[in-house]
Each structure stands twice: as structure tokens, then as C-alpha cells.
Amino acid sequence: MLSTQTIHIEKTNTSRLPQVDFSNLEFGQTFSDHMFVADYANGEWQTPEIVPFQNFSLSPANPALHYGQAIFEGLKAYKNEDGEISIFRPEANLRRMNLSADRLCMPAFPEEIFMEGLKELLRVDADWIPTTAGSSLYIRPFMFATGEFLGVKPSDTYRFAIITCPVNAYYSSPLRVKVEETFARAVEGGFGFAKAAGNYAGSLYPAKKAAEEGYHQLLWTDGKTHQYFEESGTMNLMFIINDTLITPALSTSILAGVTRDTIIQIAKDRGLPVEERKVSVAEVMEAAQNGTLQEAFGCGTAAVISHIETIGYRGTDYQLPAVVNRKYSPALAQELNDIRLGKKADVHGWVVKA
Numbered sequence: 394m395l396s397t398q399t400i401h402i403e404k405t406n407t408s409r410l411p412q413v414d415f416s417n418l419e420f421g422q423t424f425s426d427h428m429f430v431a432d433y434a435n436g437e438w439q440t441p442e443i444v445p446f447q448n449f450s451l452s453p454a455n456p457a458l459h460y461g462q463a464i465f466e467g468l469k470a471y472k473n474e475d476g477e478i479s480i481f482r483p484e485a486n487l488r489r490m491n492l493s494a495d496r497l498c499m500p501a502f503p504e505e506i507f508m509e510g511l512k513e514l515l516r517v518d519a520d521w522i523p524t525t526a527g528s529s530l531y532i533r534p535f536m537f538a539t540g541e542f543l544g545v546k547p548s549d550t551y552r553f554a555i556i557t558c559p560v561n562a563y564y565s566s567p568l569r570v571k572v573e574e575t576f577a578r579a580v581e582g583g584f585g586f587a588k589a590a591g592n593y594a595g596s597l598y599p600a601k602k603a604a605e606e607g608y609h610q611l612l613w614t615d616g617k618t619h620q621y622f623e624e625s626g627t628m629n630l631m632f633i634i635n636d637t638l639i640t641p642a643l644s645t646s647i648l649a650g651v652t653r654d655t656i657i658q659i660a661k662d663r664g665l666p667v668e669e670r671k672v673s674v675a676e677v678m679e680a681a682q683n684g685t686l687q688e689a690f691g692c693g694t695a696a697v698i699s700h701i702e703t704i705g706y707r708g709t710d711y712q713l714p715a716v717v718n719r720k721y722s723p724a725l726a727q728e729l730n731d732i733r734l735g736k737k738a739d740v741h742g743w744v745v746k747a
């Protein structure tokens with residue numbers, strides 16, 4: 394049985410910190426000095442390590458490269474004015490990672506080792522957590538097969554690792570999105586609910602096509618009928634119609650976002666009616682035309698909320714009310730950020746101190 398006391402730590406003696414411009418970070422390009430690594434072999438997780446960020450050595454017959462047995466997560470940590478490190482809902486991410494692992498026939502990672510390993514990693518790289526307004530440390534846990542064979546079957550060995558990236562506030566202009574009725578991101582019975590590498594590889598081509606038509610992102614519809622909305626790019630999708638927050642109900646083809654869950658709770662706390670149900674394209678496009686579609690946005694860890702300004706549907710662009718006039722989503726994003734930074738009471742116990 395693994396004990397949390399056994400994390401082996403090897404610190405770098407050549408920190409890259411002095412070379413980093415913390416006011417100009419491109420998302421996902423700058424990595425902190427250390428990473429957490431644990432290997433699975435002989436039916437159990439071996440002693441985890443925190444080591445300098447470095448390349449892995451892999452067999453050319455690695456099954457993750459050939460057959461996609463690979464999953465990941467994304468969450469954030471912050472430093473408050475007292476220098477305390479807080480992590481937002483890490484247990485929710487580990488739970489989801491273990492659901493992804495189960496769907497891809499990979500072993501679950503123990504929660505206690507994850508929490509201790511993550512906290513220790515954040516303490517070791519504490520100086521990498523930015524403190525300027527809106528900045529944070531993006532945390533990327535991932536797991537992949539490390540077998541050395543060709544053949545479609547589950548690997549016997551795996552690697553679990555966590556790398557981190559300091560990131561600045563995520564400013565994006567309001568989105569132009571296109572309703573996708575030809576391609577599908579995921580289908581019922583598939584593994585769209587898992588944060589599995591292959592789902593993202595498959596989304597690149599439709600997204601590229603939409604970009605060529607001038608759209609930032611796709612509004613994915615269900616793979617069977619293309620009549621119901623699912624997600625927006627790699628974010629969950631929400632609408633405000635008639636002063637009600639409406640979002641597609643979870644299914645095997647929708648990723649259960651932690652931000653989605655958090656926004657739904659905050660909305661309910663504020664007395665905003667919430668409906669989690671099938672949301673048809675027809676209903677939303679009708680609301681866009683008769684003026685009852687007040688707001689639309691994607692939500693996820695990276696941007697919290699990305700406002701949707703234009704929806705392209707069958708060759709016509711529909712304009713939504715200007716973001717400055719939106720009553721609900723800016724306030725929901727603000728409240729979520731205030732809770733993450735400890736400026737607002739954390740009544741749901743979402744914030745974990747490292």
C-alpha cells in the first residue's frame with residue numbers, strides 16, 4: 394500500500410524562473426520547474442516522484458501513441474494576498490479522471506496520493522504561481538499507457554503525471570460560433586464524457602473548417618440527429634432564455650465540466666431558475682430570432698465564461714445582445730472568480746488549501 398510519506402522529491406538546481414516574463418505568458422507554453430510522476434506496474438501504483446520537468450523516454454510501440462489510451466484533466470491554483478495557495482475543486486477533477494480511466498480500461502489513481510502529490514508539487518513550485526490579477530497556475534494531470542507492444546488491448550503499465558503552467562488572465566473577444574450539423578464530437582455510447590485524447594484529435598478537422606469560414610468555434614450538436622445542442626468547442630454550453638439558465642443535460646457524449654457544475658450551483662444560489670435538459674437547435678434559433686435569447690456562453694476552466702456574440706446557422710449569422718448589456722453571465726463569472734480567490738465566502742467547500 395502506497396503511503397503519502399513516500400513521495401520522493403528531486404529538486405532542480407537550475408531553475409528556469411529568472412527567464413520567465415510573468416506579464417506576457419502565452420497559454421500552455423511555459424512550464425514550471427517540476428512535475429509529479431507515478432508509474433503503474435505489477436497491478437499497483439509505484440512510489441511517486443516529484444522531479445525536474447523533463448522529457449519522457451518511450452517505446453516506439455507505446456500503445457498511447459498507436460491506439461490512444463491517454464486521458465487528461467485541467468484545473469487551476471491561485472495565490473491569495475497572504476501568499477496562501479488554493480486549488481479549485483481538485484477532488485472533482487480526480488473523480489472525473491477516474492471515470493475517464495475506467496472508460497478507457499486504465500487504473501484509477503488514488504485520491505489521497507493525488508491530493509498529497511499535487512499539494513507537494515505546488516509547494517515545491519510555489520514561486521511559479523502568478524499573483525497578478527486574473528493570473529493563475531494551470532494544472533494538467535494526465536495518464537497514458539506505457540506498454541511496449543502492438544495490438545488493440547489494454548496496456549499493463551501506465552504513467553500518471555502532473556505538469557503545471559503559469560497563465561495570465563484569459564481575455565478573449567466575444568465568440569463567433571457555428572452550429573455544426575455534419576460532423577460530431579462524440580456520440581451516445583462513445584466516450585465524449587471522458588477527457589480522452591482521441592476526442593480532441595477528432596475535433597480538429599471540423600474546427601479547422603469552421604475557422605476557414607470565419608468562426609472561432611463550433612456549437613456541437615448530437616451525433617445522431619444533429620437536432621440538440623451538446624457543447625461549445627471544449628466548453629460546456631449555456632443559454633439564458635426568458636430569464637432562465639438552460640443547459641444541455643449530461644449524457645455519455647457530453648463532458649461533465651466542473652465549471653458547468655459550479656455555475657449551475659451559483660445560479661441556483663442567486664435565485665436564477667436552471668433547466669438541465671435536452672436543448673434543441675430549433676428552440677434556440679427561434680429564441681435568437683424573436684429576441685428572447687438574452688445570452689449564450691461557453692464555460693470551462695481556462696476562460697471561466699466565453700460570451701457568444703454571433704451564431705452562424707445554415708448560412709445566416711444571428712447576432713445576440715451585446716455583452717455589456719448582459720445581466721447574468723458576467724455576474725456569474727465574477728462570483729465564481731471571487732470565490733476562487735477567497736474574496737467571497739466559499740459556502741460549498743470548493744477551495745482546497747495547499
Ligand SMILES: *Cc1c(COP(=O)(O)O)cnc(C)c1O
Binds near residue numbers: 628
Ligand atoms: C474540459 C472540458 C470542458 C470543461 O470542463 P471544466 O471542468 O469546466 O474545465 C467542457 N467540455 C469539454 C469537451 C472539455 O474537454
